[in-house]
Amino acid sequence: MNFQHTEDRRMLADSLNRFIAEQYAFDARDGIARSAQGYSRDMWLRFCELGIIGAFFDEAAGGFGGDGFDVSVVFEALGRGLVVEPFLDALIVGRALALAGNDTQRGIIAKMIDGSTLAAFAHDEPGSHYERARVGTRATRRGDGWVLNGAKGVVQQGEHADVLLVSARTSGGDHDEAGISLFVVPRDAGGVDVRGYRKIDGGRAAEVSLDDVALEADALVGIEGDGYAVLTHVIGYGLVALASEAVGAMDVAKEHTLEYLRTRKQFGVPIGAFQALQHRMADVLVDIEQARSAAINAAATVGESGVARERALSAAKYSIGRIGARVAEESIQMHGGIGMTWELPLAHYAKRLVMIDHQLGDEDHHLARYIELGRAPVA
């Protein structure tokens, strides 16, 4: 039993934290997050120079990490910095290509690691509401290749991605796990239309419509109809990432709120002297430590496969969703009126914490999934 990260991971986290502190302080971040682009290509390249994305992959895929804890140390630091650049999509798309991609597709990973290719995960659809198997987008064969038709929703940085990893149905009904296939789609392919918008927690996302998008045969990732297993594998890493990002953001929200409790005076004393607030803060602290444990449990099991892994992942995302919103709400409350303002960094941590619950399945979704997995016969 050992809860220390390895020397390598500590060094990676240190250099990332230092870079964020020096280059990505709140004003810089706010400027990027509300910019027309919704992210900074320059900043993205500088993050990539640090080798961050290489931590997501093992050596066979061209990286230097790939373990659940490699993912978690990076995302915890990104959470501390409220980084809006699309690391989550790099992780999910890259892991899918590493797991199931052909040689050409695996070649994309190197360009993702050096920052020259930006990838987006285009899986959710309007109306799918976290249901992982719900894929209405269709892919049909035409000659040697494929034609895609459908719509994808809330694709992170969809306007700026060079390639999209699109889930599309090659057989079965809209809710079937079987029959889902994955495709690599260049964003500039004919028939791809992208409509972007701002996100409440900074950065941008997009609705993507696919209208007779013609693809070569080798655009298919892995085996036709077997995409669901790949999705389960890679979304697992995405859940570890979001849980760890949330822990990083919670730690900062706690630090800011504590600082406020110590310095803000009312009735002639720091408000942290009031027991009503002390107890709220103590509850927040206990909750955050439980969330940290949940994230550790998830990172420790994500490299496995089966029901225990999926339950640990859903337990973590449920915990993070519930606790993240609580930390956000309590932090705003304890700040009082100033907590309602855009100028206060804390407010942006609160927004990010709540919005993490809206990615890859919320608290209710994962609680239900956890229960369902508990009923499944033991394999």
Place this chain on the structure above:
Amino acid sequence: MDLKFTAAEEAFRADVLKFLRTSLPDEIAQKVHTGRRLTRDDMAQWHGILNAQGWLANHWPKEYGGPGWTAVQKFIFENECAIAGAPRVVPFGVNMLGPVLIKYGSEAQKRHWLPRILDGSDWWCQGYSEPGAGSDLASVRTTAARAMENGEEYYRVNGQKTWTTLAHYANMIFCLVRTSQDARKQEGISFLLIDMNTPGVEVRPIITLDGEHEVNEVFFTDVRVPVANLVGEENKGWTYAKYLLTYERTNIAGVGFSVAALGRLKEAASRLQSNGRALTDDPLFAARLARVEIDLENMKTTNLRVLAAVAGGGAPGAESSMLKIRGTEIRQEISSLMRRAMGPYAQQFIEEDSDDEASTAAAQYFNNRKLSIFGGSNEIQKNIIAKMMLGL
């Protein structure tokens, strides 16, 4: 980062499990599992079995008869005991007084009292709380005044203790008493060992809301206590009292108890029906069950993290407050769900000893309200967190 126990720790766990299989009497384990009353003899029997194995005083240093376990080993032992249905070792002598005597007692006191704790010659109870001193423990008013008679110096003790667990079985009580009225209230307290058979000591039962007799009031009227029974220095008792309260609290979350109780709850919920389906298939019940199960899974890791920090040389200060708060909330939620699972039959109140889960569920639920009150109420624990961990 590695959440697994080492091979040596797993081997230790196997030893513990083997010991429990061969040495924990079935009848006692059954009683614990079904929430039935344990007799004095049940408790004394388990105490004796552990002592014979050399595992009773597992928090004590080796030279005083401890097994020399690491914090992780103690954690594994306590958890496996709880899961197997072993009774909780009555903690007052072994876990509370023992460490205080080892740290602050005289050589004579150690030689005399420690072996008697181990072999069960003395049954200790704890004289801390008073009617006016609960969470505000430093407000104790029971007095101990020095007096002389026939050239022999003694303390004359007057006052009242309350919530004294199992005082009706005990022959000895360790007490916080006021020996000085002058100083700050923490500075006039002394730590005194009192023979319950001394004239002037009276024990009266307090019946708790579940009908149980677990706790008592203890009255002291002109009780003569030899000065040799003072532990450490006069008026320094508060230091010893605090040491006792923070000693070895890394298992305060009671994870093993919760694991055992959750197992029983899940078994009952999959058997009991509502609306033509098992309770585990009722969406609202299943959601509450899943929530507490996840909380417990998280708590296991939180507890191990605190343990690892302690093993690495850190002190389990306010972290134990964190474990206490959430650990007791989890235990209370599990017993609340057990009560709900019994439906209308939870209303039964069967005063005689019963192994019917429906008739014990509500009583246990009410009994478990104590968890967030005793050992420093959860509100006190939050005060400690605010002060020690948050710097407020």
